[in-house]
Amino acid sequence: MTETKTTVGYAGKIEDEAIVTQLDAAVDWVRKNSLWPMPMGLACCAIELMSTAASRFDISRFGAEVMRFSPRQSDLMIVAGTVTYKMALAVKRIWDQMPDPKWCIAMGACASTGGMYRSYSVLQGVDKILPVDVYVSGCPPRPEALLDALIKLQEKISREPGLKNLKKTPAANAT
Amino acid sequence: MAIALAAVNALTKRFGDKVRTPVAFSDKVTGRDELSVTVAREVIADACELLKTEPALAFDFLLDISGVDGYDTNPRYQVDYLLYSFKTGGLLRLKVAVPEEDPTVPSVTKIWRGAEWHERECYDMFGIRFTGHPDLRRILMWDGYPFHPMRKDFPLEGKPSNVPEVAFTEAAPLQGGPFVTVPAEHAADREPRIRENALPADVRDKAKKP
Secondary structure, eight states, X not given: OOOOOOOOBOOHHXXXXXXXXXXXXXXXXXXXXXXXXXXXXXXXXXXHHHHHHSTTXXXXXXXXXXXXXXXXXXXXXXXXXXXXXXXXXHHHHHHHHSOSSOEEEEEHHHHHHXXXXXXXXXXXXXXXXXXXXXXXXXXXXXXXXXXXXXXXXXXXXXXXXXXXXXXXXHHHHOO | OHHHHHHHHHHHHHHGGGBOOOXXXXXXXXXXXXXXXXXXXXXXXXXXXXXXXXXXXXXXXXXXXEEEEOSSSSSOEEEEEEEEOTTTOOEEEEEEEEOSSSXXXXXXXXXXXXXXXXXXXXXXXXXXXXXXXXXXXXXXXXXXXXXXXXXXXXXXXXXXXXXXXXXXXXXXXXXXXXXXXXXXXXXXXXXXXXXGGXXXXXXXXXXXXX
């Protein structure tokens, strides 16, 4: 089975109220439009994250407004800010507590690479401890940039063979 | 300044030659007018007690305690106490020299409760131990971290370490750095860069390689 790229097909004139699709595409379509973020706010990026969720930018336009402060109810970790070594294993633990399928956005320079902190105390990129799907540049990124990352992630999810992944073990499902 | 001078006089009267000659710092632009005095390590707690309890001085607020690593100097370390009085407005800086072979200083936590965290930070970053401190643990780094990162012989990029289940560290890639800023008129000249003189020769040669 190759990677699916089929999206939901709907032609109102022919099918009227019927929608033709593949199961993969349907699963992906449901997943990508209802991402529940786990706001891992660790520094100033978290302020921009809050702004993204608030009225002006309104992340709910993309179906990702249900910020859950419990990892067990989320499927998208937005790492917003500087991950120190002291915090690193706590972030990893929260990530491990999130149920599959799950995705991760590294928001801003610090979360992506350690940013300006070439230092003894800062983890040089959160991808050292967990798999990242989308990196956002900026220090901090503007809310539009985060929304762009969210749309990029939605595109990525829509290309996933969701059904195939379902049959895999959670460990193999990572990344 | 008058309060600070009175404080130094009181210290000299009580502790004699264990109190050195004070050093004044004043700057018209910023309006700073400050006095620093070095006291012997063994009398620092008593000196602080005196400065706080003497009604005419009443240094009731400990602004900060900071550590200094002179590295090449002898004695190597120094601990600075910045005292302020809300009653009189007096500001005084006390300095204590700390030798490398015995990095201990009497704690002032009994005089100002707020010293507790300052001393823990100083211990964490420089490895200076405060005798009589009720709870001398690391405050920023975690228990079991093997280094004292603000010491001059600790590299900027850090060193690898691992405390299982707690935290790990790795050396950060410096890409030929450290990047150092220097005083200059134009922002472009002040910008952090690899400065030839700021680096040891072997590091500099490594950075030049393509």
